[in-house]
Amino acid sequence: VSGGWGVGLPTGGAGVAVAAVAAVAAQVTSGGGKARGIALGAAGTLFVIRAMGDVQGAGDVQRAGLSWLSPFGWARLSRAWTGDRWWVLLLFVAWAVVFAGIAYGLSARRDLAAGLLPDRPGPAAGAPGLRGRVALAWRSQRGALIAWTCGCGLVGLLLGGAAKGAAGQLSGMFAGADALFTFSLLVLSQAVSAYAVSAALRPRSEEEAGLAELLLATAPDRTRWASAHLLFAVAGPVVMLTAAGACMGLAYGLSTGDVGGQVVSLTGSALEWLPAVWVMAGLAMALLGLLPRAVAAAWALLAGFLLIELAFEFGQVSDVVLGLSPFSHVPRTLLGAPFSVTPLVSLALVAALLAAAGLAGIRRRDIG
Numbered sequence: 001v002s003g004g005w006g007v008g009l010p011t012g013g014a015g016v017a018v019a020a021v022a023a024v025a026a027q028v029t030s031g032g033g034k035a036r037g038i039a040l041g042a043a044g045t046l047f048v049i050r051a052m053g054d055v056q057g058a059g060d061v062q063r064a065g066l067s068w069l070s071p072f073g074w075a076r077l078s079r080a081w082t083g084d085r086w087w088v089l090l091l092f093v094a095w096a097v098v099f100a101g102i103a104y105g106l107s108a109r110r111d112l113a114a115g116l117l118p119d120r121p122g123p124a125a126g127a128p129g130l131r132g133r134v135a136l137a138w139r140s141q142r143g144a145l146i147a148w149t150c151g152c153g154l155v156g157l158l159l160g161g162a163a164k165g166a167a168g169q170l171s172g173m174f175a176g177a178d179a180l181f182t183f184s185l186l187v188l189s190q191a192v193s194a195y196a197v198s199a200a201l202r203p204r205s206e207e208e209a210g211l212a213e214l215l216l217a218t219a220p221d222r223t224r225w226a227s228a229h230l231l232f233a234v235a236g237p238v239v240m241l242t243a244a245g246a247c248m249g250l251a252y253g254l255s256t257g258d259v260g261g262q263v264v265s266l267t268g269s270a271l272e273w274l275p276a277v278w279v280m281a282g283l284a285m286a287l288l289g290l291l292p293r294a295v296a297a298a299w300a301l302l303a304g305f306l307l308i309e310l311a312f313e314f315g316q317v318s319d320v321v322l323g324l325s326p327f328s329h330v331p332r333t334l335l336g337a338p339f340s341v342t343p344l345v346s347l348a349l350v351a352a353l354l355a356a357a358g359l360a361g362i363r364r365r366d367i368g
Contacts, residue, residue: 014072049067160251202232
C-alpha cells in the first residue's frame with residue numbers, strides 16, 4: 001500500500017507542478033492559446049531535463065543530478081517500493097506554493113481580460129505574404145512549428161549523444177541503444193501528436209475569437225480555410241520527426257563512427273511513426289467538422305492512447321485493447337520486427353478518411 005501511495009502521490013504532484021506553471025502563464029498572457037503554449041513548452045523542458053538526468057544516472061538515483069531540477073524527476077526519485085522517500089513530496093508542495101503565489105500576485109497587477117505581456121498591434125495593411133489561406137495559416141502556425149522542430153532536434157541530439165554510454169548500463173525494456181531509441185521515438189511521436197491536434201484545431205480557436213466569420217465573409221470557402229491548417233497538422237510532424245531522427249542519428253553516429261548509416265536509419269525509423277500521428281490529426285479534424293463542441297475529446301483520446309500504451313507495458317491490458325491505439329500498429333523495426341507497409345498505409349487511410357469527414361462537416365455546419 002505504501003508503495004502505491006509512493007507512486008500515485010508523486011505522479012499527481014508532477015501534474016500539479018505543471019498546472020502551477022500554467023497558472024502563471026495564464027496571468028502573463030492575454031489568450032488561452034499563448035498560455036497553453038508556454039505551459040506545454042515548460043512541461044517539455046522539464047521532461048527533457050528529467051530525461052537527461054535519467055541518462056546521466058543510468059538507473060542510479062544517486063547520480064541523477066539533473067533529475068532533481070525537474071518535478072518529473074522527483075516522481076522517480078521518490079523511490080516507491082525501494083525506499084519510499086516521503087520527504088520528496090515536500091518539493092512538490094514548495095513548487096506549487098511558489099508558483100501559485102506568483103500567479104496570485106500577478107493577478108492583482110493586471111487588467112481584467114488582459115495579460116501582463118501586452119499584445120502588439122498589427123499593421124493597418126496586411127503584407128503581400130499574407131495573401132491566401134496557406135499564408136495566413138503559416139502566420140498563425142509558424143511560431144509553434146519552429147519551436148517544436150527545434151525542441152525535437154534538441155531532444156534527438158541529447159538522446160543520440162548519450163545512447164552509447166547509457167545503453168550498456170540500462171536494463172529491462174531499455175536494454176540496448178535500439179530499444180532506447182524505439183521507446184524515445186514512441187514518446188516523441190506522441191508528443192508531436194499534441195502539436196498535430198493543436199494545429200488541426202486552430203480553426204476552432206479562430207471561430208471562438210470571431211476571426212473566422214470575418215475571414216470567410218470575404219471569400220466563403222470553408223474547405224480551403226480548414227485545409228490550410230490541416231496542411232500544417234500533416235506536414236509539421238514530418239519536419240519535427242525528421243529533425244528528431246536526423247539529430248539523433250548524427251549524435252549517435254559521431255559516437256560510433258557511422259554518421260551516414262545512423263542518420264539514414266534513425267530518420268527512417270522516426271518517420272515510421274507519422275501515420276499514427278496523422279490519425280490523431282484526422283480525429284481532431286473529424287471532431288472539428290462533425291462535433292465542434294466536443295473538440296476537447298481529441299485531447300482525451302490522445303491521453304487515453306497514452307494510458308493504454310502505459311497499461312500494456314505493466315501487463316494491465318490485453319493485445320486487443322492495445323490495438324485501439326494507433327501507435328501500437330507501427331512496426332518496431334529497430335527491435336528486429338520486419339518492416340511492413342500494410343499497417344502504415346492502413347493508418348494513413350484511416351487518417352485521410354477522418355480528415356475528409358471533418359472537412360465535409362465544416363462545409364455544411366454553421367460557423368461561429
